[in-house]
Amino acid sequence: MIPAQFDYVAPATVQEALALLAEHGDDAKVLAGGQSLLPVLRMRLNAPGVIVDISGISELRSITDEGDAIRIGAASTYQDVLDSALVKEHLTLLHQAVSEVADPQIRHRGTVCGALAHADPAGDVGAPVLALDARMVISGPGGERTVPAAEFFVDIFETAIGDGELLTSVVIPKHTGWGSHYEKFVRVSHQWAIVGVAAAVRSEGGTIAEARVGLTNMGSRPLRASAVEQALTGQPATEAAVAAICARAGEGTDPPSDLNGQADYRRHVAGVLTRRAVLAAAGGAG
The missing domain is CATH 3.30.43.10 (Uridine Diphospho-n-acetylenolpyruvylglucosamine Reductase, domain 2)
Structure with missing residues (x-):
C-alpha cells in the first residue's frame, strides 16, 4: 500500500x-x-x-567510550555497532545479538535505539540491553533524563519515552572479559525471534561468579531471568550444575501463543535455550 x-x-x-x-x-x-x-x-x-x-543529526551517530561504559547514539545503525571495536570488546553480548538481526540491508538502515524505542518484545536488542543494565538517555522540553533499562520497557510497543521526548542514546556498562552468547530460535532465517536468550557470564576458576540473563519474546516486554541469575551464582560452569536451574527460565513469564508456538512450548524452549546460552557464555568467559 x-x-x-x-x-x-x-x-x-x-x-x-x-x-x-x-x-x-x-x-x-x-x-x-x-x-x-x-x-x-x-x-x-x-x-x-x-x-x-533524526538520522542526519551528526551528534546522534556516534559510539563513544565513557570510561566505564559505552554510549551508542540514536542514529547509530546496527552495522555501526557491528563495526565498532569498542562494542565488540566491551559489549560482546550486544554485538552477538545485533549480528542476528534480519539481513545486511536492514542492519545498514535500522538503529539500536530505534528498536529500543519501538519496544517490540520479539526484537533482538531489548533482552541484551536489559541484561547488561543499560541506561536510556531521553531528551525533552525539560532537559535530559536517564532511565534504567529495567524501568524503560513498559509494555508491548510502550516505553518510558514521554510526549515530546526523544531517545538520544543508550549507555551500557562495559562487561569486558565476560563470556556471552545470544541464542535465538526461529523457523525461518531472518525471522523475528520465537524465543531468544541473551546470557553474559563472569567466571572465576570454573565457577560462575555473576550471570546476566535476558529473555526475548517471553512477555509483553523484554524480561530479566533474575531468579535464574541468582541461582547460577556460585555454581560450577558445567551442564550438570546449571541444567536444572536454566530449565526454570520460563517460570513466571507470560509468552504469546500464536502459529509459531503456544505459551507452554515457549517456556520449555526458553529453558533449553538458557542452558545453551549460559554454557556457551561460561565457556568463553575470561
Missing part, C-alpha cells in the same frame, strides 16, 4: 527535533532507521502528518 500523505522534516540538531515534536504533538512521528515505522506507514496502521527524520 501507499502511505497517507505527510510532511517530511530533517532537523540538524536535537533541539530542532524537540522543537518540531513540541510544535506538532501527536501528529509527529520520529524516523531514525525507519525499519519499523515505514511498514506501519505503508499498511496505514498510523497516518502521522509529519515525519521528523
